[in-house]
Every structure is written in C-alpha cells, then in structure tokens.
Amino acid sequence: MSGDAATSGEAAGTAGTLFLTCGRQAAGKTTLARRLERERPALRLTADDWLHDLQPGVPGAALDVRREDVEALQWQVATRVLRLGADVVLDWGLWSREERDRYRNEARALGAGVVLCVLDPPLPELRRRLAARNAAPDRHTFVIPPAEFEYWATRFEAPTPEELALFDAPPVPVPSPSSSP
Template sequence: MTKPLAVGLIGITGSGKTTLATALAARGVVRLSVDEAVHRLHGRYGIDYPEHEYGERERPVVEAVLAELVEHLRAGRDLVLDHGLWLRREREELRRTVERVGGQLLLVYLPVEKPELLARLERRNRRSDANVMNSSHVSEPALSQ
C-alpha cells in the first residue's frame, strides 16, 4: 500500500506556488491554502485589517490547516500545501507531522529570477483576491537586500 503524499511548496511570494498547487488540484490532489483561509476569515491584507496583524491572524489558520492536512493523510488522500514554508523549522515540523500519520512528504522548491518575479508581482498587485495579500512586501529594493 502506498503512503499518501503531501507536497510542500517552498518559494517566495510570486514564485508560482499557487499556480502549481492549482494545477495539482485539477488532477485530483487536495489543495490546502493558508492565504485563502486567512482571506476567508479576515478579509484583505492591509485593507480589511492592518498589515502588522497578519502574523497574529495567520497563526491559528496554519494550525487549522495542518489539522486538516492530518485528516486528509489519515484518509489516504494526496494533498498539496499552498504555503511558503520559508523557514527550515516550518519544513521540519511539516515533515514530522506528515510522517507521524503515515504519509510521505515531497518538498518542491520554486526558484524564480528577479525580473520574472517583479513582473509577476506587478500583475498580482492589480488584483484583489486572497493570493495578493503579501505582494506589497516584495519590492525591487527588498529583493536587493
């Protein structure tokens, strides 16, 4: 019997995580999105609540999404976690969680060249959906640091 697969996406805002996660969902993989869950609960980042409150609002959502992830894996469903996983400790925690419930984790890193990233972010900043919420933080000067 094969273990259920959890795909974890690693990448900066604009790297293509949501695009890949959506493509996998179209093939029957369960897609879990932290940004979309925060958006459903709290509205638009920097518009419906102050930017500095994002971390406080995101924390319980991440916990809820991880609980949902466990339920799906226990039920034998493959899934993709549409969340940045920028920090090593986040990736290690995800690995422990997935393995604890008998799943296997595949981490996918999505690198993107700076000119392409800036073009993607410029297009995203014209939208108002849940997946735009962090675009304003990634600017050309921020990328040069």
C-alpha cells in the same frame, strides 16, 4: 467493520502524500497548488484563501496576525486527510528549513509520502509577477508593496541539495524558473 472503513486509507494503514509548496512571494506556488489539487486529486490548503475568507476586505498585513492560527487549523485538517489516505497540498511558502523539516517529519510519522515543490524564479521575474498581481488583485490576493517584497526576498532559505534528498521525488514536473505561473 463497515465496507467504507475497510477501504479507507486509515483502515488499510496507508497514508496519502503531502505536497509542500516552497518559494518566495509571486513564485507560482498557488498556481502549482491548484494544478496539483486538480490533477492528483488532492485537498489544497492555502492559508491566504482562508485568511481572506475569514475577514473579507481586510488588508493583508492586518490578516497576517491570524496566519499562525489558520495554519495550525489547516495542519490539523491535513493530518486527518493524510491518515484517511488522501493527498494534501500545503500552499504556505515554507521559507525556512525548520518549517519544512517539521512538516516532513510529522507527515512521515503518519506514514505519508512527502514531496517538496520548490519554485525559485529569478528576482527580476518575481518583481514582474508581483507588479502584475498587485495591479489586478483577486479576492484572495495579498497586495505586497515592492519595498516589503524586497525585505522578505532576502529572508527565503532555499533548500540545499542535502535537504532535497530527504523528500520523495516529485511525481509531477514543477515549472522551470522562467515559466509564468
């Protein structure tokens, strides 16, 4: 066995930690994911970035038809990285308990720690952030019409205290709801 293999997480049997970002649009998930990427360090997987890179200039709604495929590919990368002992940040939103349960269970099966980073600012703050983001989008930003935001805002399934207890305690402070991303 080579020295590199003997020191990798895979050879040592220790997996990394999976960080799941959870929150509505404009909650600050990508801002937090970038911070975790830098500070841990960790591999950040942001589906929006990949979607925009695959088809630059295509509107968000048209890109969303590929989201499931991109997230499946990112999950393959994430599981490999976790097996190697490195940390991963999934910057996807994870709006439903079903999604969060799936990735938590699969990561635990690999021996990984799993941290759920919940960002849940009040709706007026989210509307303010969304308006600012829509006014000056960068190349990886989805412009979200206010009516679409309102539709989706009611579909977010916030984690319950019982669900939160299933995750490891976050080793980093998550911004408070009143914090700007």
